[in-house]
Amino acid sequence: xxxxxxFYFLIFLAYSECGMAQTDISGEPQSQNSQSELAKxxxxxRQAMVxxxxxxxxxxxxxxxxxxxxxxxYLSMDVGxxxxxxxxxxxxxxxxxxxxxxxERQVDALYRGGVQRLHVDNxxxxxxxxxxxxxxxxxxxxxxxxxxxxxxxxxxxxxxIELSVVDSTSKQQPVFSAKTL
Amino acid sequence: MKKFxxxxxxxxxxxxxxxxxxxESWYDRAVRVFGLDKEVSQDGQTDPKNAPDISNDVxxxxxxxxxxxxxxxxxxxxxxADYQHVLYAYFQQQYDEVLMLIARGDKRHGFMQLSIxxxxxxxxxxxxxxxNLGLYKSSQTLFLGLLSRTSSPxxxxxxxxxxxxAGFDNQQFYLAQRAFAAIEQDELASYISDAQMQELIxxxxxxxxxxxxxxxxxxxxxxxxEIYPAYVYANLGTLAFNQALDRAVSQSxxxxxxxxxxxxxxxxxxxxxxxxxxxxxxxxxxxxxxxNAWYTKAATAGKRLIQFDWFSLDIIKPWTWFSSDENSHxxxxxxxxxxxxxxxxxxxxxxxxxxxxxxxxxxQQDDENALAVINTVSSEGGEAGQALLSAGWALAKQxxxxxxxKVWEHLQSQSKGLYSxxxxxxxxxxxxxxxxxxxxxxxxxxxxxxxxxxxAELSAFxxxxxxxxxxxxxxxxxxxxxxxxEPLLDIKRLFFANHPDIDTRYLLEMxxxxxxxxxxxxxxxxxxxxLAQMLDVRKARFAQRQASLDLQKAQASIASxxxxxxQIQTQLERAFVDTLIDEDExxxxxxxxxxxxxxxxxxxxxxxxASPEYLAHxxxxxxxxxxxxxxxxxxxxxxxQKRPIKPSYAERLARIQGIIYFEMSKDKIAQTWAxxxxxxxxxxxxxxxxxxxxxxxxxxxxxxLFTSQQMRLDALNTRLMSQRDAALVLYxxxxxxxxxxxxxxVDTRMAQLAxxxxxxxxxxxxxxxxxxDSDMADSDIPELNKNSDAQVNSGGLH
Numbered sequence: 005x006x007x008x009x010x011f012y013f014l015i016f017l018a019y020s021e022c023g024m025a026q027t028d029i030s031g032e033p034q035s036q037n038s039q040s041e042l043a044k045x046x047x048x049x050r051q052a053m054v055x056x057x058x059x060x061x062x063x064x065x066x067x068x069x070x071x072x073x074x075x076x077x078y079l080s081m082d083v084g085x086x087x088x089x090x091x092x093x094x095x096x097x098x099x100x101x102x103x104x105x106x107x108e109r110q111v112d113a114l115y116r117g118g119v120q121r122l123h124v125d126n127x128x129x130x131x132x133x134x135x136x137x138x139x140x141x142x143x144x145x146x147x148x149x150x151x152x153x154x155x156x157x158x159x160x161x162x163x164x165i166e167l168s169v170v171d172s173t174s175k176q177q178p179v180f181s182a183k184t185l
Numbered sequence: 186m187k188k189f190x191x192x193x194x195x196x197x198x199x200x201x202x203x204x205x206x207x208x209e210s211w212y213d214r215a216v217r218v219f220g221l222d223k224e225v226s227q228d229g230q231t232d233p234k235n236a237p238d239i240s241n242d243v244x245x246x247x248x249x250x251x252x253x254x255x256x257x258x259x260x261x262x263x264x265x266a267d268y269q270h271v272l273y274a275y276f277q278q279q280y281d282e283v284l285m286l287i288a289r290g291d292k293r294h295g296f297m298q299l300s301i302x303x304x305x306x307x308x309x310x311x312x313x314x315x316x317n318l319g320l321y322k323s324s325q326t327l328f329l330g331l332l333s334r335t336s337s338p339x340x341x342x343x344x345x346x347x348x349x350x351a352g353f354d355n356q357q358f359y360l361a362q363r364a365f366a367a368i369e370q371d372e373l374a375s376y377i378s379d380a381q382m383q384e385l386i387x388x389x390x391x392x393x394x395x396x397x398x399x400x401x402x403x404x405x406x407x408x409x410x411e412i413y414p415a416y417v418y419a420n421l422g423t424l425a426f427n428q429a430l431d432r433a434v435s436q437s438x439x440x441x442x443x444x445x446x447x448x449x450x451x452x453x454x455x456x457x458x459x460x461x462x463x464x465x466x467x468x469x470x471x472x473x474x475x476x477n478a479w480y481t482k483a484a485t486a487g488k489r490l491i492q493f494d495w496f497s498l499d500i501i502k503p504w505t506w507f508s509s510d511e512n513s514h515x516x517x518x519x520x521x522x523x524x525x526x527x528x529x530x531x532x533x534x535x536x537x538x539x540x541x542x543x544x545x546x547x548x549q550q551d552d553e554n555a556l557a558v559i560n561t562v563s564s565e566g567g568e569a570g571q572a573l574l575s576a577g578w579a580l581a582k583q584x585x586x587x588x589x590x591k592v593w594e595h596l597q598s599q600s601k602g603l604y605s606x607x608x609x610x611x612x613x614x615x616x617x618x619x620x621x622x623x624x625x626x627x628x629x630x631x632x633x634x635x636x637x638x639x640x641a642e643l644s645a646f647x648x649x650x651x652x653x654x655x656x657x658x659x660x661x662x663x664x665x666x667x668x669x670x671e672p673l674l675d676i677k678r679l680f681f682a683n684h685p686d687i688d689t690r691y692l693l694e695m696x697x698x699x700x701x702x703x704x705x706x707x708x709x710x711x712x713x714x715x716l717a718q719m720l721d722v723r724k725a726r727f728a729q730r731q732a733s734l735d736l737q738k739a740q741a742s743i744a745s746x747x748x749x750x751x752q753i754q755t756q757l758e759r760a761f762v763d764t765l766i767d768e769d770e771x772x773x774x775x776x777x778x779x780x781x782x783x784x785x786x787x788x789x790x791x792x793x794x795a796s797p798e799y800l801a802h803x804x805x806x807x808x809x810x811x812x813x814x815x816x817x818x819x820x821x822x823x824x825x826q827k828r829p830i831k832p833s834y835a836e837r838l839a840r841i842q843g844i845i846y847f848e849m850s851k852d853k854i855a856q857t858w859a860x861x862x863x864x865x866x867x868x869x870x871x872x873x874x875x876x877x878x879x880x881x882x883x884x885x886x887x888x889x890l891f892t893s894q895q896m897r898l899d900a901l902n903t904r905l906m907s908q909r910d911a912a913l914v915l916y917x918x919x920x921x922x923x924x925x926x927x928x929x930x931v932d933t934r935m936a937q938l939a940x941x942x943x944x945x946x947x948x949x950x951x952x953x954x955x956x957x958d959s960d961m962a963d964s965d966i967p968e969l970n971k972n973s974d975a976q977v978n979s980g981g982l983h
Contacts, residue, residue, distance in 0.1 A: 042918060046695055047320050049911050053702055056904055057281070058288035060709055063897050067716055078266050109277050118273025119266055164263050185262035 065124075073126040074162035077134065078185075081114040082170040087148060087178035088141040089114070089169065094123055095135040101125060122167070127158050136167050138180055154182035261298040264290070268299055268307055280314035287311050305331060305340040313347050319698065321355040342368060342376035349385055358392045365389050379408075387413040394420065409468065410475040412531065418465030419538050422458045426545050429454035455549050462542035469538065473531060535561075540572055543579075552579045570596065570604035570675075577611050586615045602642075602672035606635050626952045629945050636942045640935060642672050647931050656923055657700070659693045679930050687926050692919050699916035706909045713902050720898065724891050731885055739878055746871050750864065757861055794856050795849055802845050809838055 069076075075096075081089060091105045102123045106114075114120060135153045142148025156163060164185040172179045267290045274282040287307065290296050296304060308331045315324035328348040335341055345364040352360030365385050368374055374382055386406050393400035394417065407414045429451045539561050546555035559576040573596040580589035593608035593615070613628035649655055658666050669677050681689050792800065816830055884890060 042692075042695055042915065044322070045911070045915055046698055047322055049702060049908060049915065050318060050320055050698070051323060052904070052908055052911075053705065054281075054284045054288055056709065056901065056908060057285045057705075058292060059897075059904075060712060060901055061285060061289055062292065063894070063901065064712065064716060067719055067894065078270070080269065110273075113273045113276035116272065116276050117269060118276050119269030120273050121270050164266060166262075166266065185260065185266060 069124050069126055069162075071162045072160050073128065073158075075125050075127045075132075075158065076121060076162065076164045077123045077125075077136075078119050078164065078166045079114070079122045080119045080166060080168045081111075082168075082178075084111070084115050084169075085171045086143050086176065087138070087169055087171070089138065090140040092122065092167075093137040093139070095137075096125060096127070097133055098135075119166075127163075129158050129160070131155060131157055134165060134182065136180075136182060138169060143177060148178075150178070150180050152180045152182045154184070156184050264294050264296055264298050265303070267294070268296060268303055271307060271310060275310045275314065278317075280317045283310060283314040284318070287314075301335075302337050302340070305335040305337055309340055309343055309347070312344070312351075316347055316351050316354070319694075321351050325351050325355070325357075325360070338371075338373055339376045341371070342373035345373065346377050346381050346385065349388060353388050353392075358396075361388055362392060383408055383411050383413060387411075387417070390417055391420070394424075409471050412469070412472050412534070415465050415469035415472060415534060415538070418461050418468055419534065419541065422461035422465060422538070422541050422545070425454045425458035425461055426541060426548075429458060429545075429548065452549075455545055458545045459542065459549070462538055462545060465538045466535070466542070469531060469534060536572075540575075543572070543575060547575065547579055552583050555579050574604055574607050574611070577608065581611065581615060581618075586619055590615045602639065603675040605672075606632060606639065609635060622952055622956055626949055629949050629952070633942060633945050633949075636938050636945065639672065640938055640942075642670065643676075643931055643935050643938070646670055646673055646676070647928060647935075650924060650927050650931065653920075656693065656696055656920060659697060676927075676930055676934060680927055687922060689923065689926065692923050696916060696919035696923060699912050699919060702912040703909065703916060706905055706912060709905055710902075710909075713898060713905060717898055717902075720891060720894055727890070734881070734885075736878065736882055736885060740882075743871060743875055743878060746874075750868055750871060754861075754864055754868075757857060757864060791849065791853075794853070794860065799845060799849055806838065806842055806845060809841075813838060 065074075077094065079092060089106055089111050091103065093103045094101045104122060110120070133153060133155050135151055137149060137151045139147075139149045152167065154165060156165065165182060166185055167180070167182050170179045170181070267286070271283055271286045271290070274286055287310075296307060299307065308327060312324040312327040312331065315321075315327065325348065328344050328351065331344050332341065332348075335344065345367045349361040349364035349368075352358065352364060365388070368377070368382075368385065386403060390400045390403045390407065390413075393403060404414070404417055407417070539558050543555045543558040546552075546558060556576055556579045559572045559579065573592055577589045577592040577596065580586075580592060590612055593611040596608040597605045597612070609628055609632040613625045613632065616622075616625040616628055658669075666677060792803070795803065813830075813835060
């Protein structure tokens, strides 16, 4: 009888930790009432941080690239049927200013209508020349490199230049262009 | 537990189509028809008119006062470029940058010149980014505002979709249901992807299930190719199982009549649970079969297509990982990783379904089938320990002691921590049942050692938990606490288990968010310091330039230049007037002759305006005239030496002079105009120099040149400090709650183990007594020493 009692006790010990009721398949969302205040504070803080980030970015831009000298270069792409972009090289007044290598995700974002702010620089007032070289894979899966040049005048206002790669169905080739916005 | 097994996939699919549509139609009635704004405003959270004030007392943010700096420099083209820049960040899932770029655009130009459709899409992206960053309230407010004004069905459909997700994540199930109903009733389903729609159906099925409402029709709409039906059935099985347990508990404490009904009900629930678990397994198998079939089909199709050269490679784009170029190889790896994650998810779900089914069968006393099901639980999965333990008890209940011991011993060798401990108890129990009291004693002895080890591990773990960086190991999208001590994995399960007062996962995410914010703020602090340094350098450079530039001297030079220009201008004007008068006369030749006859000489200005050729002619003419004068003088002084001078010589000189004057006067008007033009340009240059000088003078005298930027910097710094304090408070709050919760679990476990240690020693003592009382005097059970007895007695055995 005593032995039986001992072993019942052991069984109890074992099952008490076995925890069948602890099985959690449901994934039922927990009530977050106790955390609602915390969530509100976190959200408020996050929003405030977004605003702080914005103001800091603007101030930084104002300091680093004042409007009187600012030149921003954007890049946009068409669907990319005739051209798969690998990299872009920019020359400002004959000097290489940037060489950008694209990831698949970035190219994909460009295909979907995104525009990349490729480069921002400071230039003095007057005439300038921008040359962009596009390197990638062209029609027939051949290596493809093309350049485009634009002359522009910088005055007191910031200058924005858009480089674009557009598929030309008539030429069955990509067309590269540059224009000031 | 994660409720959206394919949330990210669905998001990617949704984002893939965000720029693909451009159709318009009016849709103002959404809010009116469903009374959403009225409904939501009841809780005072999501009504656009009662938008939550996100700036709390702690954080002082003047963003609400920020008005767009509308200047002419932000043309429509630039605004569109800014909008597309946001798209670029959004499609790379850089949500922080999306929000920052939108906020920057809002402040600078407000995207005022975007088309309505683009503007709506911009706000849709903003809301989606907010939702992905956990800004539920803000995103809801934004979505509701968007719905009240957008005309694009695509934007409406996607806004409802995101609103449903926001509502679900924010525990506002009613909102999620409303959003789904809106998509259904307004036939907007075609504007979202199938994956998005399936996700919404699953959410609604889940909500109906939790509300004990009829969800059968909704469930039937779930595509069997998706994993969702398996989740639904698994959840149903768990619910039924828990209900059966509840009934069983009430059965023991209620009246006799009620006991009978409760017993019946409990059996029914268990039967239902079995049914649901089986259905869950079938659904999961169907899902796997369809998935595998698709992959096989795709692979076969791809290979077949590649074999034929005349097929364009474009045809196999959906399965580009079969191609050989590098990009597609990378894509293939990505797909492979996603596929691995899906398989892991399926395996984990299988194990949990099987375990649930096994428990239910054990409750039904169907030990044989329970054992069969337990055997299907993966030995490498997270449920293996519990499954083996249960299997041992299932065998024990069938008096299959040897098999039970083998299972438990296997568990002891494979597992550490609680399951191993439980297994050692099982072994002792089984040995005792077989009358092997000596071996049972040693099994208990082994248990005692394990308890001691466990206590030491818990103690060390407790010290580790006290460290500040313990919770830093938590990764939301990775294996949770991958470096958690293996023997204490059951503590981890308890830590993450559902609890009425604390949501561990949520708190961990909040803590991680606060930590990330603190890190970001630290980065921003460094940036502000850099900017302040830059501003100081600029101030110093400006002061240096100010000292080196002699602007007074520059002003004197400009004044002198102006005076000279004025003189030239006066002369030019006079010459011009003279020329005009000359032109009025009868003939240029007569004029020249008259000028010669009158002894008129060329003015200095005439000479300055003459070309070098004419200047040479004039020089020779002057020399000739001088010679003639000299000869005439000599004739008058010495008549003896009188040399004959022909009168025609003087006449010839006069004629040549006349010709030169005539030729010079012929181009005078054109030259005068040209000079006046040059003068004008020179004046313009002087004016520009004057303006530049004035600007320099103004800047030189402007004491507030850097004040504005310094003030902005100081204000940002102040805001940053206040936000850092607030983030620190939140971080500490979450951290403390988590640490307290985990240490409570550890302390409880330590107390339980201490108690178990005492009880184990007690059991050993009693085994000794039993052996002593029985005829088992030759047993090899050792005598426990007195210290052990003392420990037992002091262990609080009552």
